[in-house]
Amino acid sequence: MKTFEYARAQSPADAVSRCGPGAMYLGGGTNLVDLMRLGVARPDHLVDVSRLPLDAIEEAGDRVRVGAAVRNSDLAADPLVRSRYPMLARAVLSGASGQVRNMATVAGNLLQRTRCPYFQDVTRPCNKREPGSGCPAIEGDHTNLAILGTSHACVATHPSDMAVALAALEAEVHVTGPGGDRIIPIPGLHRLPGDAPERDTVLEPGDLITAVELPAPPPGASLYRKVRERASFAFALVSIAAVLDIRDGVVAGCRIALGGVAHAPWRAERAEQVLVGGPATGEAFLTAAEAELEQARPLPRNAFKLPLARNVIVRTLEELAS
Numbered sequence: 669m670k671t672f673e674y675a676r677a678q679s680p681a682d683a684v685s686r687c688g689p690g691a692m693y694l695g696g697g698t699n700l701v702d703l704m705r706l707g708v709a710r711p712d713h714l715v716d717v718s719r720l721p722l723d724a725i726e727e728a729g730d731r732v733r734v735g736a737a738v739r740n741s742d743l744a745a746d747p748l749v750r751s752r753y754p755m756l757a758r759a760v761l762s763g764a765s766g767q768v769r770n771m772a773t774v775a776g777n778l779l780q781r782t783r784c785p786y787f788q789d790v791t792r793p794c795n796k797r798e799p800g801s802g803c804p805a806i807e808g809d810h811t812n813l814a815i816l817g818t819s820h821a822c823v824a825t826h827p828s829d830m831a832v833a834l835a836a837l838e839a840e841v842h843v844t845g846p847g848g849d850r851i852i853p854i855p856g857l858h859r860l861p862g863d864a865p866e867r868d869t870v871l872e873p874g875d876l877i878t879a880v881e882l883p884a885p886p887p888g889a890s891l892y893r894k895v896r897e898r899a900s901f902a903f904a905l906v907s908i909a910a911v912l913d914i915r916d917g918v919v920a921g922c923r924i925a926l927g928g929v930a931h932a933p934w935r936a937e938r939a940e941q942v943l944v945g946g947p948a949t950g951e952a953f954l955t956a957a958e959a960e961l962e963q964a965r966p967l968p969r970n971a972f973k974l975p976l977a978r979n980v981i982v983r984t985l986e987e988l989a990s
């Protein structure tokens with residue numbers, strides 16, 4: 669591992685002032701330190717933000733504010749989160765292991781990097797790691813990679829379960845940085861790859877996430893479901909966070925976000941548009957799923973994600989409707 673300097677930030681402003689060129693923030697380290705060991709991340713300075721006073725979960729009117737340094741385990745166990753946003757608690761608990769969740773922070777989870785095998789292997793080219801070097805996944809192993817919103821430059825997926833639930837809940841990310849303070853809605857934080865897959869998010873250098881704010885829960889029943897190769901300790905092949913509000917047999921409101929299928933949590937807006945105002949039937953759920961997945965561009969080895977995603981959407985909506 670390359671040598672680096674380490675400093676513990678005393679306040680958000682102190683963190684931002686320390687995070688100059690060559691520096692990176694350190695949350696729980698469960699992703700960044702792995703990438704440093706692999707030689708993928710090579711920071712000169714680590715600015716530890718895991719002990720900043722950003723570790724509270726607070727009620728703010730009908731909203732809930734979650735500090736960026738809250739550990740994943742604490743988020744999933746919080747009574748306010750469990751009662752108001754059970755879908756979020758379930759998404760967080762479906763990720764990683766108890767030990768990793770005890771270390772991992774909210775901000776770090778959102779900003780964890782793709783698990784594309786070529787990205788993690790410094791002996792191989794990869795446009796995300798080394799812009800312009802190529803994307804061997806397109807011709808090679810793309811079994812677990814994206815089918816929606818891909819580009820000629822990258823077909824990686826975003827690995828976070830939490831981010832998928834936050835996209836369906838329309839959470840907001842609070843950021844402070846050299847350019848001042850701002851609020852970024854999710855979806856909107858993570859980018860699609862386009863010509864610049866090296867940029868995972870819209871954050872600028874030195875931007876520090878300070879909190880995630882959850883709006884009042886949308887009306888209706890909600891569910892997070894994750895399909896993976898084994899029961900635990902695996903990233904999603906396809907996951908879904910869905911909220912369905914049915915009144916007199918008609919869909920009054922619907923939110924669907926998908927994970928494991930795109931470079932960002934994928935908000936299924938086309939499916940939502942098809943559903944809202946129509947009947948809450950299995951046939952309508954299938955039509956909506958197919959409308960969404962029409963825009964998918966699977967590769968030979970991940971074409972299985974198309975029927976998988978369709979079935980996951982339909983089955984989850986059926987379960988919510990019942």
Ligand SMILES: Cc1cc2nc3c(=O)[nH]c(=O)nc-3n(C[C@H](O)[C@H](O)[C@H](O)COP(=O)(O)OP(=O)(O)OC[C@H]3O[C@@H](n4cnc5c(N)ncnc54)[C@H](O)[C@@H]3O)c2cc1C
Pocket residue numbers: 692693694695696697698699700701717736762763764765768771772773774775776777778779780781827828829830875876877878901902903904
């Ligand atoms: C074996 C294993 C299995 C896993 N399985 C899953 C899974 O199934 N689902 C899932 O969702 N996750 C999974 N994870 C990922 C795990 O959840 C992430 O490693 C973790 O959430 C990252 O959080 P962290 O605080 O440790 O981040 P770090 O590793 O400390 O940092 C990650 C990134 O966030 C940046 N960062 C950290 N804090 C801030 C901040 N406040 N502002 C701006 N930037 C910041 C860092 O600079 C770095 O770029 C798994 C991890 C492991 C090791």
Ligand code: SF4
Pocket residue numbers: 782784785786787793794795796797802803804805806813821822823824865
């Ligand atoms: S899919 Fe993206 S992350 Fe994977 S090799 Fe291609 S450019 Fe790199």
